[in-house]
Amino acid sequence: MTKEKTPKPIENLEEVENALTTAERFFEANSKMITMIFGVIVVIALLFLATHRFYSLPREAKAKEQIFAAEQYFEKDSFNIALNGDGNFPGFVDIINDYGRTTAGKLARYYAGISNLHLGKYKEAISYLEDFKTDDLLLGPVSIGATGDAYSELGNKEKAVKLYMKAAELNPNAFTSPVYYLKAGNLYESLGTKDKALEAYKVIKEKYADSEQGRTIDKYIARLTAN
Numbered sequence: 001m002t003k004e005k006t007p008k009p010i011e012n013l014e015e016v017e018n019a020l021t022t023a024e025r026f027f028e029a030n031s032k033m034i035t036m037i038f039g040v041i042v043v044i045a046l047l048f049l050a051t052h053r054f055y056s057l058p059r060e061a062k063a064k065e066q067i068f069a070a071e072q073y074f075e076k077d078s079f080n081i082a083l084n085g086d087g088n089f090p091g092f093v094d095i096i097n098d099y100g101r102t103t104a105g106k107l108a109r110y111y112a113g114i115s116n117l118h119l120g121k122y123k124e125a126i127s128y129l130e131d132f133k134t135d136d137l138l139l140g141p142v143s144i145g146a147t148g149d150a151y152s153e154l155g156n157k158e159k160a161v162k163l164y165m166k167a168a169e170l171n172p173n174a175f176t177s178p179v180y181y182l183k184a185g186n187l188y189e190s191l192g193t194k195d196k197a198l199e200a201y202k203v204i205k206e207k208y209a210d211s212e213q214g215r216t217i218d219k220y221i222a223r224l225t226a227n
Contacts, residue, residue, distance in 0.1 A: 063099035066090055067108060079115035106132065110143055122150040141167040141176040145183070152187065161187040165200070178204045178213035185220060198224045 069089035073082035085091035090098070092112040099105035113129035116122070129147040134140050148163030161184050168180035181200045188197035201220045208214045 060102050060104070063095060063102040063104035066099065067092070067095050067104040070095065070108070070111065074111055074115060077118070079118045083112060083115045083119075106134070110134070110139060113143065114146055117146055117150055120153075122153045125150040137171045137173065138176060141170045141173075141180065144170060145176065145180045148180075148183070157187055157191055161191065168200075168203075172207075174208050174211050178208040178211040181208075182213045182217070182220075189224075194224050 066089065069086070070082045070091050073079075073086070073091075081091065083091045083093055085094060092108040092115065095108040096105055096112060099108075109128045109132040113125045113127075113132060116125035116128060126147055129143050129150070132143050134143065144163055145167035148160040148167060151157075151163065152160035164180045164184035164187060168177045168184060181204050185197040185200035185204075188194070188200060198221065201217055201224070204211070204214050204217045205221065209217075
């Protein structure tokens, strides 16, 4: 014969009631302060939304409009005009100064770095490129690799080869990775570290054989293994 299960009494009911009463008293005693804090939060949220809509978005649009002419000069290899403007439209330097926090302003740092690199102003190129941050899968490696080019031109090959390897291994892809593995390999050879050069070349052969660099990589490998 089974025993009937009796419902368990609610435990600590008095403690629960006391806790609720205490909470009610707290809210009653501090209602003005709580209302004030809530009001401040609402005001901050409204200010943020208003700033975004009436300040940030218009500046983003204006910066995008302003950078267009500089980009056109950049594509034509008119790097000095792209940097400094043509008298009617601003160059990348002015866009960085005036709209540095916008998306276009951040992109202008990349353009300014590459422009200076082409103009032989390697320290300036490094300054702009190292200040450029992006999540773009291709621009990220290219900006790091270009920084490596600038360091290489300045004679700092150790720094350059580290940046080439970083660029090659960041967001691995068939467009940028083999380019920077090859640059790293060439620089490793000039530094006398042929084992690391061979490793870089073999990555191209094994992973990026169909790339432009992959189609000619055998001669680099053969040169090192023959010696």
